[in-house]
Amino acid sequence: MVRGRTAVWAAALGLVAGLPGVAYADGAAPGPLPTYRAADGAQAVEGKPSTADAPLIEAGNVYRDTLGPGERMYRLVLDKDGSDVYVSAVVRPAAGAKVSGGDGIDVEIMTTAGRSCPDSGGRANFGYDAYPIAAAGVRRGSEDEDCAPAGVYYAKVTRTSAKGYDQSPWPLEIKVQREPGRGPGAPTTAPGTWPSGAPALPGTEAVPRDGGTGFNDARALGAGVWRDEMRPGQTRFYRVPLDWGQQLGLGAELAAAKMTKTYGSASGGLTVSLYSPYRGLISDKDVSYDGKQAGITLEKTPPVTYENRFANDRTVQPVSLAGWYYVAVTMGAKVADFTEDAVPVPLTLRLDVAGAPVKGPAYQGSPAAGGFGVGDEDRAAAREGLTAPEAAEAAERHSTMRIVAGAGFGTGTVLLLVLGGWTLLGRRGRGPTAA
Structure with a gap:
């Protein structure tokens, strides 16, 4: 009974929303792949x-x-x-x-x-x-x-x-x-050097998180190891909050699939793309997949700094805003030629977020209005693995609960005051008590 209550509470809090889909029943044909959420x-x-x-x-x-x-x-x-x-x-x-x-x-x-x-x-x-x-x-x-x-x-x-x-x-x-336009003191020249190269990716136990269909329902992730499932032709989207001064290291692995042929190989069987908070492509990479194992590690990004936009390197320029960075992972459709499409293939994502957040540049207004910056709500969404729609629903529920709680507190206070007033009036109406 306690376990049942725990599951209900977890669902209410949105904590089970990040679990991968259930595997298909034995012999069942796979349904169509989810379409992009507009x-x-x-x-x-x-x-x-x-x-x-x-x-x-x-x-x-x-x-x-x-x-x-x-x-x-x-x-x-x-x-x-x-x-x-x-x-x-x-x-x-x-x-x-x-x-x-x-x-x-x-x-x-x-x-x-x-x-x-x-x-x-x-x-x-x-x-x-x-x-x-x-x-x-x-x-x-x-x-x-x-x-x-x-x-x-x-x-x-x-x-x-x-x-x-x-x-x-x-x-x-x-x-x-x-x-918004920059305030006084903001940088105007390209940055110098920064720590670059292959990231040191974590090797901890994977936590289930299912990706979204696009930018609008991308699943939030933070540093750690995350597990999902994919089918041939499918693209999964994730989002990672990067604050000023932070770097992202990223690795993706496809595990073994259920083979239908002795041998097979798909060029571009695994593709990983990284996008900026304004959906500009930063980098992408693909490798072939033979149904046994494939992996991609992207070079870690430069630290997020305003001055990156002045760099000549096209992979550096987009890393110039704090906010949600998007990861898209695609499993090539041709993988279905030699694997069982009804059996999803395990996908492992390894994320390293290096560097402590630093103070951002001075702006003439709030960048949050444009969808930029990292706040406490964003960090909470990454911890809980929420998509943007789920985070909005959670915020609305929280706001409603506060209103209800406030209304309840207010009603209770009024009732106590009314009852107290009646008691006082009753005592006044009875006059002095006889000895």
Whole structure:
């Protein structure tokens, strides 16, 4: 009975939300893979091939569209306030879509004169499979003379697709985020050297945490060893809070699968991608998988510092904001050619977060409004393994409980006061007691 109560309380607190899915029953055919969870409240928009009719997109909002091969334009109206504005694009190919290694997406910020803002572009390419990928463009409001003035700008999202590969429109998610201008004393030059190289990854016992389908429901993780399960063609998303001064080390391993053939191998059988808090690609890597074992270790990131954005290295520039960093892990669809699809394959993630948080740069406003920074709620979400929707629900429950508790306390106090008043009036009405 006690164990039953414990399980109920754990579920109520959201602590069992991170457990991997139950294995399929013997002989049961596997169901379809979970689809990408789109952002709640995303506004429908239709990008245009020309700037003439480009729809307006604004900071703080998420938009949904579709994107075929070619360019789509979106309009931004920006202030001269020193802020940096990030526009990210996520494309979601259909399962089994045929893509080449040169296919991908670009995001670029442009002036009304058609000039690209300096270092504004971001790109992401597919590997051997079609899976959700993201790229981001940025307008630097302080450093870019061409793009500092107030006025109209354009975000150009381009999908490249080689002839003979999938040409159908794909769902597109656009997110616009604003980082306030820097205050006095903020750095303006690229950093020097930092501790780099392969991370020292932990070897502790793995704790179950199931990944999300995309950026919007990515499972929160902290430093440690985490266990999940994957099927061929599936991509799992996770998020890790990195504060100013911290570095992330990351390793992913696929264990043995249930083989259906004596031998098999899939190029790009395991792919790991790391994204910034504004969904800009930092790095990605893939290896082949033979159904027995595969592993990837990404070089640890530089410490999160504001000045990284001024570096020439494209893998350093995005590590310039405190906030949620996203990890996407993909198991190649061709693995199904030689393994049993109905039996998920164990995935192990090893995370090392090095360095103590340090004080961030001075801003002219709060970066939290743009989705940046690391707060106590974020650290709690990482400890408990909550997705963003689960964290929001937990915060709402906590707020409701506080209101109820406050209301209960208030009602009880009023009742005591009323009862006390009645007693006092009763005593006054009876007059002095006879001796």
